[in-house]
Amino acid sequence: MRSLSPGLVRDLLGRYNFRIKKGFGQNFLIDNNIIKKIVEAAELKSTDTVVEIGPGLGSLTRRLSERAGRVIALEIDRTLLPILEETLGEYDNVTLIEADALKTDFNRVVGEYSGPVAQYKIVANLPYYITSPLIMHFLENSFNVSRIVIMVQEEVARRLTAKPGSKEYGALTIAVNYYASVETAFRVPRTVFIPKPEVGSAVVCLDVRDGPPVSVLNRDNFFALVKAAFQQRRKTLLNALSAVDREYSREDWLGMLGEAGIDPSRRGETLDLGEFAILANIYTHDK
Numbered sequence: 001m002r003s004l005s006p007g008l009v010r011d012l013l014g015r016y017n018f019r020i021k022k023g024f025g026q027n028f029l030i031d032n033n034i035i036k037k038i039v040e041a042a043e044l045k046s047t048d049t050v051v052e053i054g055p056g057l058g059s060l061t062r063r064l065s066e067r068a069g070r071v072i073a074l075e076i077d078r079t080l081l082p083i084l085e086e087t088l089g090e091y092d093n094v095t096l097i098e099a100d101a102l103k104t105d106f107n108r109v110v111g112e113y114s115g116p117v118a119q120y121k122i123v124a125n126l127p128y129y130i131t132s133p134l135i136m137h138f139l140e141n142s143f144n145v146s147r148i149v150i151m152v153q154e155e156v157a158r159r160l161t162a163k164p165g166s167k168e169y170g171a172l173t174i175a176v177n178y179y180a181s182v183e184t185a186f187r188v189p190r191t192v193f194i195p196k197p198e199v200g201s202a203v204v205c206l207d208v209r210d211g212p213p214v215s216v217l218n219r220d221n222f223f224a225l226v227k228a229a230f231q232q233r234r235k236t237l238l239n240a241l242s243a244v245d246r247e248y249s250r251e252d253w254l255g256m257l258g259e260a261g262i263d264p265s266r267r268g269e270t271l272d273l274g275e276f277a278i279l280a281n282i283y284t285h286d287k
């Protein structure tokens with residue numbers, strides 16, 4: 001039972017009297033070509049450990065298990081567990097765990113169920129309502145993750161890969177690219193899910209960096225400036241940054257922007273990662 005066809009999906013949902021929960025963002029992937037492309041994007045080896053977030057009905061999980069050494073699938077909806085026990089029962093290298101990914105220490109889980117591994121990969125069809133928090137949870141907690149392959153709303157994919165000056169460019173762009181290099185692998189149409197989502201999707205690949213691409217003296221200060229710069233996009237940098245630290249006057253910020261070689265009339269959406277780092281380091285050094 002390698003392929004979960006639309007008919008089989010409907011049969012499973014009917015036999016288990018399962019009701020799709022919008023609150024969990026449940027849209028079950030049923031297209032084998034898309035599943036194959038996701039697995040290929042993960043660049044799996046037989047020795048790899050994969051953590052899958054939200055296995056749903058197990059369609060992707062099954063393909064992952066055929067390529068990886070160990071798959072640890074985290075599912076928050078306990079009513080899906082009986083279905084997954086049926087669809088994944090023949091795969092002895094899959095471990096199914098009821099867990100909330102946002103509250104999960106992935107290093108601990110991998111260590112418990114896969115043993116000590118230097119690095120592992122994350123693959124997920126992310127619920128759209130918590131996409132950004134989950135991505136930052138993956139990246140901010142120093143997990144031993146080498147590659148992350150995630151399906152996200154197409155709009156989010158554009159934000160993750162946006163360039164300075166574009167309307168999609170924002171604090172999320174800066175934050176994710178600080179921790180990882182990002183590329184969009186391919187677009188995913190609405191028609192390959194049951195039920196169909198309201199928007200298109202895309203699969204994005206993140207290769208986690210060994211260290212940030214810019215030198216930052218204080219990470220908290222760096223992200224405080226980034227957040228302030230994008231909080232009110234229409235404001236100039238000078239006006240936006242004046243709200244970061246009330247101990248600093250407009251003249252102080254003018255001086256720091258001048259030292260960084262940044263025109264104070266620019267908007268935050270025009271600064272690249274390097275420019276934010278230069279300004280944050282000047283601010284940190286001044287403090």
